[in-house]
Amino acid sequence: MAKRRPSGDGMVRKREDGRWEGRIVVGHKENGDPIFRYIYADTQKELTAKLRQSIEAYQGVELTEESRMTLGQWLEQWLKNIAPTIRPSTLNRYEGTVRNHIVPFMGDKPITQITGKDIQKLYDTLAHQGNRNTGEGLASSTVRGVHSMLHEALGEAKHAGVIVWNPTEELKAPKFSCKAKQILTDEQLERFMEIIRGDTVWHDF
Known part of the structure; x- marks a missing residue:
């Protein structure tokens, strides 16, 4: 049986199109096969930097097939x-x-x-x-x-x-933002009172 590759283990190769590809182990399937994360860059130096960051991020992590x-x-x-x-x-x-x-x-x-x-x-x-x-x-x-x-x-x-x-x-939780309330002017309030004077229930209320 092949040795189980630990999470964070990685490798680098140059592709046929000239770009550089790196991959690291981020977890394992139920049968033990590794789950890889692939990283790409135009230069080996750029890929090395990206790969180093990913290895640090995934070191000790064990993702599942989900x-x-x-x-x-x-x-x-x-x-x-x-x-x-x-x-x-x-x-x-x-x-x-x-x-x-x-x-x-x-x-x-x-x-x-x-x-x-x-x-x-x-x-x-x-x-x-x-x-x-x-x-x-x-x-x-x-x-x-x-x-x-x-x-x-x-x-x-x-x-x-x-x-x-x-x-x-x-992220911070989105803030509540309340719309400005519309307040009746004296003229609008007077007009409102005139309208409800004919309704004894609402006028008394």
Whole structure:
């Protein structure tokens, strides 16, 4: 039997097209075969620097075959796993968040390639044009809810050996932003009072 290659073990080669390719072991399949992460660069020096950073990041990490999942696939599995442990109303809200606000924008991206910048871009998109029916932006509370759910789901992915780190930890939770309240002028208030004087219930109230 071949010796099991430890996570963080890497190798470098020059491709036929002139570019340099590096790969490191980031985990193992159930049968013991290694799972590789591939890195590319135009020069050997550039690749060496990238490879060194990746080796440090993945040293001691043991990813599973589920690391090949897309974000959408992981979220679908995660929802099935937590369904018995949360309220039906919470599950419905999470399912709607995944279906309407995450999958359409980044559901097909491999979960191991999701970065903090990707998630921030998602939040910005949702805030400006997240409503697919009207094209309007979502409320800040809704975007904050997306962040909270993603943080929980990706945290579980890290715990399960699907990703190395939780990219939501690179970001601050989106802030609440309240729209300015419209206050009636004296003229508008007087007009309002005139209208309800004919209704004894509302006028007394």
